[in-house]
Amino acid sequence: MITKLKLSTLLRRLEHPEQAFTLSRWGDGEWRSVLGAHREGAANCDRHTFYPEMGQELRKVLQAQPGYLLGMQNFAMRLYGKRILQFLEQHQLQRLDWIDADVFHYGAIKGQLDTIIQAVARRKLLVAGPPHLKRLKQTKLPYWKFVEVPPRNNFLSLDDTYRRIVAAAEEQTEPLLISLSAGMPAEILCDRLFDRFGTKHTIIDFGSLWDPLVGVRSRSYMKSK
Numbered sequence: 548m549i550t551k552l553k554l555s556t557l558l559r560r561l562e563h564p565e566q567a568f569t570l571s572r573w574g575d576g577e578w579r580s581v582l583g584a585h586r587e588g589a590a591n592c593d594r595h596t597f598y599p600e601m602g603q604e605l606r607k608v609l610q611a612q613p614g615y616l617l618g619m620q621n622f623a624m625r626l627y628g629k630r631i632l633q634f635l636e637q638h639q640l641q642r643l644d645w646i647d648a649d650v651f652h653y654g655a656i657k658g659q660l661d662t663i664i665q666a667v668a669r670r671k672l673l674v675a676g677p678p679h680l681k682r683l684k685q686t687k688l689p690y691w692k693f694v695e696v697p698p699r700n701n702f703l704s705l706d707d708t709y710r711r712i713v714a715a716a717e718e719q720t721e722p723l724l725i726s727l728s729a730g731m732p733a734e735i736l737c738d739r740l741f742d743r744f745g746t747k748h749t750i751i752d753f754g755s756l757w758d759p760l761v762g763v764r765s766r767s768y769m770k771s772k
Contacts, residue, residue, distance in 0.1 A: 548635075549619050552646040554654040558666040561749065564722035569750040571608075571737040572618035572648040578627050580731055581605050582634065594699055595730045601702045605731070608738045610638050615741050618648025618752075651756050660759070664688050670749070671721055674757075675712055675736070676728035682761040691723075702732045709739050716744060723748040728757065 560568055576591040578584070580602040590596045609617075624631060635641050647653070654663055664687050672690040674680055677698040683690055692715045697704055708729065716723055725740060725748055727733045733752040740750050758764070 548641050549645045549647060552616075552650060554650050554659065554663070557650060558663065561666045561670060561724065564670060564724075564749070567722055567745065567747055567749045569615035569737055569741045569745055570618060570646075570752060571613070571615065571734045572620065572752045572754060573623065573734065574620040574648060574754075575623040575626050576731045577605055577734055578620075578623045578631055581609065582627060582630050584627060584630070591731065593730055595702070596700050597731075598700075598702055601731060601735075604735050608734055609634075609640055611738075612638075612640060612643060613738060613741065614644075615737075615745065616644050616646055618650070619645045620648040623648075651753060655756060655759075660756075661687075663756070664760075667724060667726070670724035671719065672726060673712070673715055673723050674726045674728070675708065676726070676757070679761050679763050680728060680757055683757060686760045688757065688760060690726075692718075696729045701729055702735075705732050705735060708732075709736060712736070712740065713743060716740075716748060725750045726757070727752045728754060 560566060576595070579591070580597050583602055585597045588596065651663060654660065668688055672688070673692045673694065674683060674690040675694040676696055678695055681693055681695070694708065694711045694715060696708055701708065712725065716725065727736055727750070729736055733754070737750055737752055744750070
């Protein structure tokens with residue numbers, strides 16, 4: 548069900564802006580939300596609350612059988628594999644374009660972060676992420692436009708975030724790379740943006756990948772570096 552798409556394959560695709568693609572990543576937090584596998588008022592590791600409405604929106608995204616790349620996280624499968632497979636079978640989602648969700652993150656762990664950055668930096672880049680990622684402007688990954696996402700519970704401002712990304716993207720005639728770092732709601736944003744721009748702009752949920760560039764060690768693998 549899950550295709551082991553190579554990092555080099557995705558990076559080559561980034562070299563061709565006219566071949567836009569979208570990658571939405573479904574990790575343990577997204578699946579906890581989809582499956583309702585959390586207690587009321589609980590939050591994920593980044594302290595984003597699991598709102599019931601967010602779970603409904605995430606389920607709707609998958610049930611619509613999206614026509615873009617979907618990343619399945621190995622950790623999520625270890626935690627909820629049986630329930631995930633039941634959900635996929637129930638909604639006939641097994642044959643969608645599932646790839647390894649952590650292809651970029653595994654690349655970073657293996658010392659290929661600079662290679663990823665070089666490929667991304669060749670594109671006109673719109674970053675949507677929390678305030679600390681504004682500092683990317685002073686790194687090897689300068690962006691063209693930054694859309695700030697609240698660092699906590701950004702599901703509550705999802706519509707506003709979407710409108711601001713659309714407004715920025717519509718300023719450009721050339722194909723953009725839209726980098727999303729917006730927690731669990733990023734998958735809802737990916738879906739909405741694909742509906743709006745999918746054949747024009749490349750849209751990728753990069754998650755926490757850029758955090759080390761601005762001195763934020765948000766994941767355990769970053770702390771060992």
